[in-house]
Amino acid sequence: MPRLQLFFIYSLDAKSVGVKLGILGLGTVGTGTVQLLQDTAGRHPLLKEIEIYRVGVRSLSKPRQVELSTGVVTTDLEAIVNDPEIDIIVEVMGGLEPARTLILTAIKNGKHVVTANKAAISRFGAEIFTAANQAGVYVMLEAAVGGGIPVIQPLKQSLSVNRIHGITGIVNGTTNYILTRMQTEGSDFNDVLADAQRLGYAEADPTADIDGLDAADKIAILASLGFDGRINLQDVYCEGIRQVSKTDISYAAKLGFVIKLLAIAKHQTSDHSQLSVRVHPTLVPQTHPLASINGVYNAILVEGEPIGQVMFFGPGAGAGATASAVCSDILNLVATLKTNTPKSNPLLACRHENYLQITPISELVTRFYARFLTKDQPSVIGKLGTCFGKYGVSLESVVQTGFQAQLAEIVVVTHDVREGDFRQALAEIETLEAIDSIPSILRVI
Numbered sequence: 001m002p003r004l005q006l007f008f009i010y011s012l013d014a015k016s017v018g019v020k021l022g023i024l025g026l027g028t029v030g031t032g033t034v035q036l037l038q039d040t041a042g043r044h045p046l047l048k049e050i051e052i053y054r055v056g057v058r059s060l061s062k063p064r065q066v067e068l069s070t071g072v073v074t075t076d077l078e079a080i081v082n083d084p085e086i087d088i089i090v091e092v093m094g095g096l097e098p099a100r101t102l103i104l105t106a107i108k109n110g111k112h113v114v115t116a117n118k119a120a121i122s123r124f125g126a127e128i129f130t131a132a133n134q135a136g137v138y139v140m141l142e143a144a145v146g147g148g149i150p151v152i153q154p155l156k157q158s159l160s161v162n163r164i165h166g167i168t169g170i171v172n173g174t175t176n177y178i179l180t181r182m183q184t185e186g187s188d189f190n191d192v193l194a195d196a197q198r199l200g201y202a203e204a205d206p207t208a209d210i211d212g213l214d215a216a217d218k219i220a221i222l223a224s225l226g227f228d229g230r231i232n233l234q235d236v237y238c239e240g241i242r243q244v245s246k247t248d249i250s251y252a253a254k255l256g257f258v259i260k261l262l263a264i265a266k267h268q269t270s271d272h273s274q275l276s277v278r279v280h281p282t283l284v285p286q287t288h289p290l291a292s293i294n295g296v297y298n299a300i301l302v303e304g305e306p307i308g309q310v311m312f313f314g315p316g317a318g319a320g321a322t323a324s325a326v327c328s329d330i331l332n333l334v335a336t337l338k339t340n341t342p343k344s345n346p347l348l349a350c351r352h353e354n355y356l357q358i359t360p361i362s363e364l365v366t367r368f369y370a371r372f373l374t375k376d377q378p379s380v381i382g383k384l385g386t387c388f389g390k391y392g393v394s395l396e397s398v399v400q401t402g403f404q405a406q407l408a409e410i411v412v413v414t415h416d417v418r419e420g421d422f423r424q425a426l427a428e429i430e431t432l433e434a435i436d437s438i439p440s441i442l443r444v445i
């Protein structure tokens with residue numbers, strides 16, 4: 001009897017169980033994924049058991065950087081998600097539709113899904129994960145946040161016993177690349193954006209990167225995992241980097257800060273009753289761990305109890321890095337399929353049902369940086385101080401350094417203040433005769 005059992009196990013192993021992939025998209029991430037799956041030497045042996053069965057694209061005539069057997073590439077993406085031979089759908093096409101419908105159809109057909117699509121997950125996550133749980137399949141999304149950086153699985157698994165207090169990240173490679181080059185080279189915004197597009201970092205429509213929407217999608221996903229509930233994307237406050245000027249970058253440097261687009265999900269109060277989830281350009285002290293994250297690199301600082309602080313750092317975009325995350329998800333699913341693990345592993349599935357209450361931005365308590373252009377009159381600084389004082393805004397520093405076209409430039413940094421109070425003070429300051437304009441208002445971490 002023992003011999004028979006041994007033989008049985010051997011025969012299962014010897015017959016290599018091929019797992020068939022249907023890949024939707026062969027752009028930056030799809031190409032990186034295919035390249036990685038075709039070059040398995042020295043990587044995890046399970047990769048050898050994966051077959052690229054079908055690949056869906058928009059155009060058959062476009063030149064490709066990878067070779068695939070005749071008939072593998074198709075423009076019929078619906079046929080891929082309905083193909084009974086396929087075990088796993090890898091959605092790396094991006095966009096909302098038809099991505100959403102194709103993912104839902106794949107799930108309905110009992111297929112596991114790997115996606116890099118933070119835009120679809122942050123908007124349709126509730127629908128997609130509910131469908132996946134009902135169908136007993138997994139939807140994996142490591143590539144959706146932080147590109148190649150492992151952060152989704154660590155939040156779901158390795159850190160899941162912690163009470164999370166805050167997640168603060170640089171989660172958009174394109175804007176970090178732009179801000180870094182503006183800071184180090186004094187480069188022009190549009191030239192650097194063109195480079196980020198050429199390097200494959202930017203979204204098909206780079207507005208999503210520049211206006212902070214991509215980072216908002218990502219922090220919504222991280223907040224959901226860290227704070228254990230669903231996030232309504234409309235509740236995530238979002239400002240991009242369009243208004244960040246070379247002047248502010250240079251003032252920030254003089255004051256000991258760098259400007260970064262931060263995505264923040266944090267409990268505001270010690271009783272954890274207020275959760276703030278937001279994206280905005282932020283003055284970060286040069287000594288802060290996130291201040292030195294430059295170029296396309298991303299980093300996510302997670303604070304929790306009992307762990308303290310953990311920071312995940314790495315390449316947040318690009319073909320190879322993102323493919324690493326996509327393929328690690330594929331491997332997790334291959335292992336699940338091979339070992340017949342019950343399809344309800346709570347450390348792989350997403351189990352949230354309730355929506356989290358998000359505090360409005362007017363209730364945020366933070367420091368601010370503001371730059372004023374004023375007429376060169378006596379006691380302007382005094383007038384500013386009086387107005388701020390009226391609304392309980394206390395100033396940490398006031399600097400008058402330069403002139404721009406006959407106007408004096410005054411920069412202030414406040415102490416912690418409720419955002420609503422600060423905005424009221426600014427509204428009154430704008431009406432002062434001595435004030436020409438307020439070109440920038442930025443939060444300070």
Ligand SMILES: NC(=O)C1=CN([C@@H]2O[C@H](COP(=O)(O)OP(=O)(O)OC[C@H]3O[C@@H](n4cnc5c(N)ncnc54)[C@H](OP(=O)(O)O)[C@@H]3O)[C@@H](O)[C@H]2O)C=CC1
Nearest residue numbers: 025026027028029057058059092093094116117317318322
């Ligand atoms: N680029 C990056 O560094 C990262 C991207 N992501 C995410 O990965 C996903 C893919 O991004 P990326 O590879 O940069 O995108 P690309 O624009 O480079 O590639 C998209 C691919 O999908 C195909 N495609 C798109 N729409 C359709 C459609 N309606 N029908 C058929 N095929 C379609 C395109 O076909 P064709 O080639 O014929 O035009 C192309 O091959 C996005 O969700 C993105 O947010 C996540 C992390 C990093």
Ligand SMILES: N[C@@H](CC=O)C(=O)O
Nearest residue numbers: 172173174201203317
């Ligand atoms: N456009 C995104 C790509 C990865 O998600 C970025 O720039 O970070």
Ligand code: NA
Nearest residue numbers: 142145147149
């Ligand atoms: Na990741």
